[in-house]
Amino acid sequence: MSFSFKLLGDHTAFGPRRGRITTSHGTIETPVFMPVGTQATVKTLSPEELRAVGAQIILGNTYHLYLRPGAELVREAGGLHSFMSWDRPILTDSGGFQVFSLAKLRKISEEGVSFRSHLDGSLHFLTPERVMAIENALGADIIMCFDECIPYPADYAYARNSTALTTRWARRCQQAHGRLEEQALFGIVQGGMYADLRRESAASLVELDFPGYAIGGLSVGEPKELMLEMLEAAVPELPVDKPRYLMGVGSLDYVVEAIDRGVDMFDCVLPTRLARHGTALTASGRLVVKNAEYARDFSPLDAACDCNVCQTFTRAYIRHLFAAREILGLRLVSYHNLYFMLKVMSEIRQAIDVGQFAEIKKKYSSYR
C-alpha cells in the first residue's frame, strides 16, 4: 500500500507530535491544515496558487462532487487529481456531514440515507457501499468512511444508536472499498457529546484496523471545553502510530488545543470563507479589510507577512476591490489567509521539532 505514516522525533503518547504521511502523490508533514476544495476547486484560487501558499493536501467534498459533476465523470477525467489539475495529495470526506447539514428530507435506515439534493430537490440514496464506489471513482489518496453526524444536542440513546450504526457502516465501507492498495480509508469516531460513547466508538473502529482515524461530529455548536473533553476521551483509544484527523476544525485557538491533545490533521473552510467576506487573518488577529476605516490605509494586510499579496497590494486597494465587488479582492484575501494559516502550521511543526510547542500554543490559544 502506498500510504504510510511515520512519527518523527520525540513525542508523548497523547501530546503534540510531528509526523509524515507518505502517499503516491507526495508527502505531508503533520500537523497539517488541509484547505477545502468543495467542488474540485479551493474557492477563487488556482492549483498553482495553492502550491504557492504551501498547501500539502487539499480536501474534496464527496457529497458535492457526487451531485455535480458526478463521480463517473470525474473517473472518466482520470480522477479528481487529473480533473482539477492538482498533483499533490487529496482527501475526500464521505458526504456524511453534508447529508446532515445541507441535504433535505433526510431519512436514515440501517441500509443508508435517503435525502433530497440541496441543488434541485432530486432524490438520492447513499449507502456505505455506494459512498465507497463514489470515493473510489474520485480517487483521492485518503478517503473517509460513511458516517452519521449526530446533531447537537442529542440525547444519549440517539447518540448511542447512531454511533453503533456508524461503526457498522465503517465495517461495510472497509469491505466495499475497491482500491485498498491505492486509497487509505479512515474510520470516523462519533459518539456525540458523551465521553463513554467517544471511547467506545474509537475502540470499535480500532478493532477494524484502519490506516488512520478521524474524529467527527465536533465543532457543531458545543462549547470549546466540551469539544476538548471529547478529544481527550477519543484520542487515547487510538493507536499512537496512526494519523488522527479532527474534521471541520480550523480556528487556530481550537487547532493548537487539538494538536496539544495529539491531533495531526485539520480541515476547515474558515480561512477562505472569512476571506470572501472581507476578513483577513493577520499576526495581530482578524482584520475586516472591507471596512471603511481602511479606505486610505496604504499598508499591507499584514505587515509581518511575506506573501505575494502583502508584498504587492495595500489594504486601501483590497478594500476598494471589495467595495466595488471585484473578484480580485476575494482572490487576494483568500490567498493571503491560506498563506497565513499554512505558515502558522509550519511554525507549529518547527516548534514541535524543537520542543517548544507550549510557547506557540500560548501565542495562538486566544487567536481571534
Added chain:
Amino acid sequence: MSFSFKLLGDHTAFGPRRGRITTSHGTIETPVFMPVGTQATVKTLSPEELRAVGAQIILGNTYHLYLRPGAELVREAGGLHSFMSWDRPILTDSGGFQVFSLAKLRKISEEGVSFRSHLDGSLHFLTPERVMAIENALGADIIMCFDECIPYPADYAYARNSTALTTRWARRCQQAHGRLEEQALFGIVQGGMYADLRRESAASLVELDFPGYAIGGLSVGEPKELMLEMLEAAVPELPVDKPRYLMGVGSLDYVVEAIDRGVDMFDCVLPTRLARHGTALTASGRLVVKNAEYARDFSPLDAACDCNVCQTFTRAYIRHLFAAREILGLRLVSYHNLYFMLKVMSEIRQAIDVGQFAEIKKKYSSYR
C-alpha cells in the same frame, strides 16, 4: 515629454502600419489591444496574470474611478499604477462615454455635464477642467479629452452642435491639463455618423496638435459599413506620425478592418465579458464552454493555444466550474480570452512587419 510614437518599417499613408509608443512606464508595440480595467482591476485577473498574457497597456475608466474610490484617494496612493500595482502603461478614458451610457438624468451645457451616479444617485458635475484634474490625479500615461458621445441615431444638427462642443472642450482640456510633460493627452474625434462632421472634427482637433487622436462614438449600434465609412472619413485628416485609437472596439472582425484603415490602438471589454459569460475565443471561433455538450470534453478550450489554461485544464473542468458557479471558471476563461486576443494582435503585428497583412485580415475578417 516622455511620450513618443515612432512608425516602424514601410507603410502607406492610411493603410495598416506598425508603430511603437514610448512612455515612462515602457513601450507599446502597435497595433495594440488594451484590456479594460474599469475599476482599477481587469476583472478576475491579477497584474501578474496580465503580464503573463502579454498586456502591454491597460485602460482605466475615469468615470468609475472618480465615483469609487475617488481620484484623490488614488492620487494619495501614488497614482493608478501604484494603487493597482501595475507598472506598465495605463490609459484612462475621460468618462464621456460612461456619462452617456451609465449615468442617469444627464444634462449637458457649454460648461459641462451634470448627472446622477449609477451607484447611489448622487449628483455630479463634470467639466473639461474637472476631468483633467481627475485624470491628472489618476496619473495614467495616456489620458483622454472630455467629450460628448453622440447617441445613435442622431440628427445632423444635433451631431454638428455636439461635435463642435467636443472640440471646444478639447481646447479647454488642453489648457487645463496640469501634467503635460508626464501624460499624453489625446483628442477625440466625434461627428456622429456624418462623414463631413467626422472630417471637420478631426481637422479641428489636429489644429490643436495633440500627441495622439482617438475616434469615439463608433460601435454604438450602427452597421459595420457605416462605422468603416466614418473611419475612412476621419483617419485621412489625422497626421500620419501620431497614434490613432478607435475607442471601445475589440471584435476581431472590426479590428482587422480598422487596422487596414490605419488605426493603431483598440480597447474593449468583449474578451473578458464573454469570458465571464462562459464563452471562450478560440482559433476556430467562439466556444460556449458552459454548454452541456462540453461536460465530458476532456480537451482544452483551444487545442491550438499554448496558454497556461489550455496547457492545464479541460473544457469539462471549466464547464463544471461554470455549472457550479465557481470563480476559478471566470478566471480561467478571462485569462485564455485575453491571451488569445493579445496573441492575435501579435500575429497581426508580425504580418504587417513582413507585408502580409492582407492574409491575416482575411483570416479574421469574419471571426465570430
